[in-house]
Amino acid sequence: MPPRLRASLPCLTAVALFALSLAPAPAAAEPTASSDTPLALTPPMGWNNWAHYMCDIDEAKVVANADALVRTGLAAKGYDTVTVDDCWMLKSRDAGGGLVTDTARFPHGMAWLGRYLHAKGLKFGIYEDAGSLTCEKYPGSGSPAGGGADHYDQDARLFASWKVDYVKMDGCNLWVPPGKTKEQAYRDAYGSVARALRASGRDMVLSASAPAYFQQGEWGGSDWHKVLGWVGETGQLWREGKDIKVYQPAAPGASRWSSVMGNYGYNRWLGRYAGPGNWNDPDFLIAGAPGLTAAESRSQVGLWAMMAAPFILSSDVSRLTPAGVAALGNADLIALDQDPMGRQGAVVSSNATFEVLVRPLANGDRAVAVLNRSGNARDISVPLADIGLDSCTVNAKDLWSGARTDVSASLTGKLAAHDTAVWRLTPRGCAEAVPTGQINGAGARCADGANTTGVGAVVMAACTAGADQRWTVGRGDASLRLAGECLSAGEDGAVELADCAPGEPGQSWTHRRDGALVEAVSGLCLTAPAAAATPDAPAKRLRLTACGDHRVDQAWSLPV
Template sequence: MPLRLRALPCLTASALLAVSLAAAPSVAEPTATSDVPLALTPPMGWNNWAHYMCDIDERKVVANADALVSTGLAAKGYDTVTVDDCWMEKQRDAAGDLVVDRTKFPHGMAWLGRYLHSKGLKFGIYEDAGHLTCEKYPGSGTPEGGGEDHFAQDARLFASWKVDYVKMDGCNVWVPPGKTKEQAYREAYEAVAAALRATGRPMVLSASAPAYFQQGEWGGPDWHKVLGWVGRTGQLWREGKDIKVFNPASPGTSRWSSVLGNYGYNRWLTRYAGPGNWNDPDFLIAGAPGLSDAEGRSQVALWAMMAAPFILSSDVSRLTPAGLAALGNTDLIALDQDPLGRQAAVVSSDGTLDVLVRPLDGGDRAVAVLNRSATARQVSVRLADVGLPSCRVDARDLWTGASQEVAHTLSTEVGAHETAVWRLTPRGCAEPVPTGQLTGHGMKCADGQNTTGVGAVVLSPCTGGTDQRWVLGGDGSVRLAGECLSAGAAGAVELAACSAGLDGQRWTARRDGALVEEASGQCLEAPSAPPAADGSAARLRLARCGDHRVEQAWALPV
């Protein structure tokens, strides 16, 4: 579906752009593991791994479940308690069933499920799509060298325990001869989803498949392939590295770089998120050791903007007051759980400040500004630069709760490692216009003015400047400073005056990240050549569309 938005006039421009970005049939698969739609908003809850790892037992799970209730977090939505790896014995029983470690869990898992349900909570369990879990306990997958898997048997066991949520990891997946690793993972996770569905019990599936293909922040072709199909197996998925785990021997060790790293790989994947399908950058650790109060607030704000699962991994009874306040902030929770289900896009970044924009149900827009630096920064964000030109808004600061009418610019001081976040309610405005940077391979930006050569479009470091502020038109155009991104001679891409018919100037945004020029059917491609000796960058070009080629993947404004 092209970017032009004529076909469905009853929808807003932002909603139609969502349709265009999600044109592939697998944009959301809320019934992948059940006939009942599941996880239509991002799951919330608690998991032991980033705090306890394998040092887990029934007492600790129950204590954290009780703390979710006593702190009020459960009533605010943190309702799924998941037991991660190391809960079982090293061998299956004679019937092939998994065996609960009764030293750790003396009452067993069926009892634990009943206890959690009696508290109004949901029960989550961990397994692995390989033949062994990451900690070398029995997995559900095909044995090394071939043989029968245990997907159906384990799914039936989980259903008998009244499990509500399954985290399916991806260690030790066997790759049969003649198949690629990507094919083996796809078959394994499709088998997991089919097995869960066959039980008849609705169980949310957290699929870890993409995490086993990540190659840096922008990823490689197989990573993008897996992101393309994983939503047909599960409702959420881990795409990259684990959040840094708590080290009790060095509790003051900073974990902030890990939060930024996970935010980094997740922030470009807007196109894959929607009701029943969620990008998961791993656990919330706000209020736990390793983050300052400001850093904890930032993580909550960024995860909320990215429509990420809100799954704590901490000792809930020992959360700091500031962490508990951030995690329990009802405005941030409402932002995370917004039913439209759109993930924010990074519309401006300069290495110090990131500006994110998220369309919300009912026409509101959320705007956040991350300050990566170690000093406070005064920031100003024009409404026109977040898609609201010639507009007045009611701007609610989601940290303080204060509201003000804003006519042109959001201004505030953002502290070191803080993230400011507002909810904007437009007043008498035109429809929002997706505005911001086009981010491509290497996390660089399409740049149309600060270049050598009239009309040249190159890939440059992102600056947040006007030369990288693109507007996605409702007619399928991609514009900068009033000119249109155009197919030029010999495959070149250039800025040119917008023609009446927009010939060579209409673009389709595909769910795999490709930006396709309609007339030629070719894809916008980032240059592979380094800058020339004089410092000038290579120009963007049109090229034949490939299979999940990273140089043809683009993150667009919303």
């Protein structure tokens, strides 16, 4: 069952941290191509075949799902881009080097499919690869292994002639020339893709898969962070990691929950890269499809909305459960996902059972979500003071039930196993919200002021949602505070908690886009210690060291 709001809760307002009716849709107007036209100012929405059909795709299936989007009302609610993934073409190009549609699968061709979708008020998406071959070994757009001419411009012009609106550009089989690193080769390739699309004569949104080919675990490695730093210069959205688990017809009931949690896991720390025209993409929505319960489906929709993630379904739309369609079509959750501020929510509190996320919104509201990771129903309680809203009242709207309640103490309710509560909070006479919550570093651990290694010590520890991990961002002074003290540059490179002294050196911090926390006077970066060799080893202190090039131990996620 959806969570029930049963207590009262206080006030809140949006804040910026350190420098970030089911009628059929009308026919879409043909866009005017311009390289200066802003694209995807809110997260793209639509459908893609891959996580349900993989290569078992053809014209009839695409048309059936497009029709189902319109029939269910999902298209009218924004799910308007229909994308054909890998395996739509023949294994060889034609004599002129052009891609050839497999007419056994798509008898009317791709230009016809584009016209069909546009007549339905939908947009047309197509798949290609920046390498020499797609992941399923069909012709890619990139140079062949060993070097040679690429097809980026030729393929972009072809897609433009088909009136394509959206290009998913994968990254399999990409040749790395001698003398270049893999990261440099991908940057060059995706830069060429972006230039080709801009020169094609038609505006096409680019979904770039480059970061996914560098992911190393949830927190990632140095090259992954480098790619995340530049991929927004090429595309409007990007896949950062593993694919969502695909539907298995031989085992339709197999759970896909762990895959949803895995993709949420790597995406939740990357809010610094998101904003209008640039979106972190943790892969497809499979809510309402086989492998997720109703609660798990709500969780995926709620968490993706909190993360300003693209809402791209990959399922048999005609067979979605009624509960899944209700979750996917929830107007309040869609509005949350599409909020024009484009600020991705952040994890502000977590332990083995619960995670609390907060997201500032354009009109001054603030969204709050609580994920129940456990396999049992749980009572939840989130004090407003713990999410930066102290001594005030807010009107809290439960986005699943639609119920509104004035709250001046805590958000409370009962949450089913694997469910996620989502509220939209509207302040009433509140002061500006103070970003409050965890500071997460390498390995998704938490900066902790538990004083386990000396007075004022700050260490890295497992996240507990405890008060010793509840930091605030000082208003106007770039300080980071815990329990009334400030994170400060100490002796011998260590950092410590000390009395706050506005204007004094060592307590002013800048959070850069690459995730680094830089101390203003020294120019040094906050650095996480290496993980302890054994679970019972003493915790090591955080230190200031020279800032490196996208060092994983110098990347931090802050509350918003």
